[in-house]
């Protein structure tokens with residue numbers, strides 16, 4: 001695949017830069033650089049308005065396999081160009097990415113025309129925000145252990161959902177949640193689950209309790225459903241596992257490249273911090289070597305992502321293997337290396353980003369420990385950790401969410417290398 005930028009991309013670049021410069025004014029100028037993982041508490045209101053601004057500009061849903069919902073479709077290189085310009089101007093961290101990148105492509109693949117017509121415009125306009133209700137206290141890596149149940153009410157034909165979800169990112173800001181729940185009483189593992197769409201604004205039936213993280217902020221939550229009404233079932237009833245796995249597979253693709261644009265900016269900051277330290281006579285050859293290695297690994301990840309994208313021919317098929325989280329739709333007609341590719345990518349970027357967080361504070365030395373105590377009851381959420389401290393703390397999560405390192409290694413061991421399963 002040719003991944004160089006052509007004349008059309010350069011034209012788009014000019015247009016994207018002009019649009020962003022024209023719109024990042026007034027209240028949005030204050031939101032420049034705010035938000036993103038570890039900083040979701042920053043400027044939540046203004047970033048929500050910014051999401052609608054992006055929607056009016058048609059910038060949401062560039063990578064969808066369908067248009068006509070208010071989204072402008074762009075080529076892969078076009079999406080990268082947009083992301084580069086977005087990062088260069090430090091435009092506000094997106095609040096609608098779960099709906100845009102996870103739910104919408106799933107609806108396009110599995111939803112009915114009515115469901116697409118109902119939900120895609122709200123995502124494309126930035127009006128409706130979504131969260132992901134998969135994990136439960138006893139169902140994380142082993143997602144098939146889900147216990148949240150949904151029972152169809154014969155009176156109105158709608159499902160009533162009861163159970164608990166956990167680690168639900170941005171549930172406190174979301175209008176809707178896609179929930180994986182057991183709709184066949186007595187069913188086991190990945191059978192009998194359905195993929196439901198639940199409105200969050202159901203007082204007394206949906207309760208969101210923030211979980212405070214060690215960074216002091218609260219980006220994920222516990223969500224309790226007590227007879228909450230599910231508006232829709234996506235895909236066939238009882239076939240929610242297929243839909244859920246297909247959604248997990250979407251976490252790769254062009255978003256990996258876009259993510260690397262953010263990583264590169266963070267690495268630049270750490271390099272600049274080291275350069276300042278070295279200039280004051282406190283250079284450290286061991287640290288210097290690790291920084292160089294970090295840079296080289298990012299280049300390798302970029303080439304890897306380009307290669308994977310070049311091999312991609314649209315969204316992958318759904319899984320259904322009953323495997324653990326992170327299986328990413330494995331089971332389709334792809335070869336073993338292809339099955340392992342998302343796991344390799346997750347292992348690489350998760351570990352890389354965590355090491356960058358460590359380097360960020362090591363480069364700063366003792367100064368990185370300055371500031372308030374990390375966690376203390378009663379201390380307000382926004383207590384002023386700086387960017388490097390937040391990077392260090394938040395990147396501890398990178399090797400957990402989206403399928404932990406151990407789970408990715410299990411997938412590679414069992415599905416790619418053909419090693420025997422570990423006793424459970």
Ligand SMILES: Cc1cc2nc3c(=O)[nH]c(=O)nc-3n(C[C@H](O)[C@H](O)[C@H](O)COP(=O)(O)OP(=O)(O)OC[C@H]3O[C@@H](n4cnc5c(N)ncnc54)[C@H](O)[C@@H]3O)c2cc1C
Pocket residue numbers: 131132133134135136137139140141142166167168169170220325397400401402403404405406407410
């Ligand atoms: C920042 C963040 C945001 C998140 N956002 C969401 C969200 O929006 N929605 C959502 O549904 N979930 C979300 N999650 C949850 C995430 O998907 C789970 O944390 C993850 O799947 C791991 O599950 P768990 O936490 O239950 O850990 P467990 O599954 O209990 O694992 C605990 C430890 O045991 C290891 N382990 C488990 N099984 C095996 C095995 N078979 N072999 C070897 N080792 C094993 C794991 O690797 C881990 O180290 C988020 C998590 C984080 C950290």
